[in-house]
Amino acid sequence: MQTQNQAAPDGLECVRRFINTWSISNQTRMEMDDLQLLWGSAERWRDELSRHPRADSDTLERLLALRSDLRKSCEGLDDDRNLLNDWFSHEALSVHVESTDEGVPRLRVIPADSSYIAHTLAVVANAISAGTWSRLKTCGDCRWAFYDTTRNGGKRWCGMSKGGADGRACGTIAKVSAFRARVAAQAKLDLGES
Template identity: 55%
Template sequence: MPDHNQTAPGELEVVRRFINTWSIPNDTREKTDALPELARTREVWRKEFPHQSRSRNDALGRLLRLRADLRSACQGDSSSEDALNKWFDSAALSVKTRWIGGAAKLTIESSEASFVGYIVAIVANAIASGEWARLKTCPDCQWAFYDHTRNGGKRWCGMTKGGPDGRACGTIAKVTAYRAREAMKARVT
C-alpha cells in the first residue's frame, strides 16, 4: 500500500512498519501475515529491518503477541493499557539523560538486547512525547499510519486511491454511510 505521507517520525516508523507486517492488501482484500517469514529467514528480516537484529528473546510467538498488542493500542482499545504496561515491565525500561545541542533530554531505553525491547522502548518514548496518539490503524484496511494532520483527527489511511491499485478507505466509508442514510430515508417515506 502506498504511504501517502503516512510514515511516522524517527524510530516510530520502525514500529509502524512492524505493525504493518500484518495487512489486508488492496488487490486481494485477504489478510496476510509477513511476520512468520520475516522471523524464519534472516535475509528477509535484514531487508525489512536492516538496523535491528533479532535475538533469542525474539521468538515468533512473542513477536506476534507484541504486534497484536501494539495494533490494539493504535486502535484506541482501552484494554491495551494493561498489555502495554506488561510489555514495559518485561523490557526492563529505564530513563536515561542525553545531551542534545547543549540541552538535556530524557529518553527511555530497554536493557533487554532484543528487537522486542527496542520496539517497546520506542513506544514508551512515543507515548511520553505525545507522538503515539497519532499512530493509528485504518478501520477498513487495518493499515497502520501516522496522522500528520494539524488536529490529529485523521481516521482512515487515505481519502483518495493514490494510484490504480489504491483503495480510498475514507471515501468508501463515507459513501457506505451516505447510502445507509439514503436507504433509511427511503424506508421512512
C-alpha cells in the same frame, strides 16, 4: 492500504511497519501475515522491517504477542494501558537523562539488551513521551496502521483517495456508503410521505 503521507517520524516508522506485517489484502480482503517469513530470513528482516536484527530472545511467539498488543494499543483497545505496562515492566529497558538544546534535562528510555523487542518498546516509550504514539492509528476499515499527520489528529481512515496499485480509498468508500445510506433513508421517507 495507502502508503503516501503515512510514514511516522523517527524510529516509530519501523514500529508502524512491524504492526503492518499483519494486514488485510486490498484485493482479496483476506488476512495476510508476513511476520513468520521476515522472522525466518535475516536479509528480508533487514530490508523490509528493521535494521535492528532480531536476537535469540526474539522468538516468533513473543513477536506475535508484541505485535498483537501494539496493534491493540493503536486500535484503542488498551485504554487502561495494562498491555503496554506489562511489556514495559518485563523487558530490559533503562532510563537515561540527556540534555536538550535548551539545556533542559530530558528522560529517554533506552533498551538494556540487544533484542528487537526491547528496542521496539524503547521506541514506543519515547513516542509516548513525545506525544506521537497516539497519532499511530489503524484504519477503521482495512486496519492498516498509519501515522496521522493532520493538525487536529482526527484522521480515521488510511487514505481518502486511491494511491497506486495497492491503494485503497477507505475514507472515500466510507463517505460514499454513508451518502448512499442517507439517500436510501430519504427515499424511504419520501415514499412514506407520498
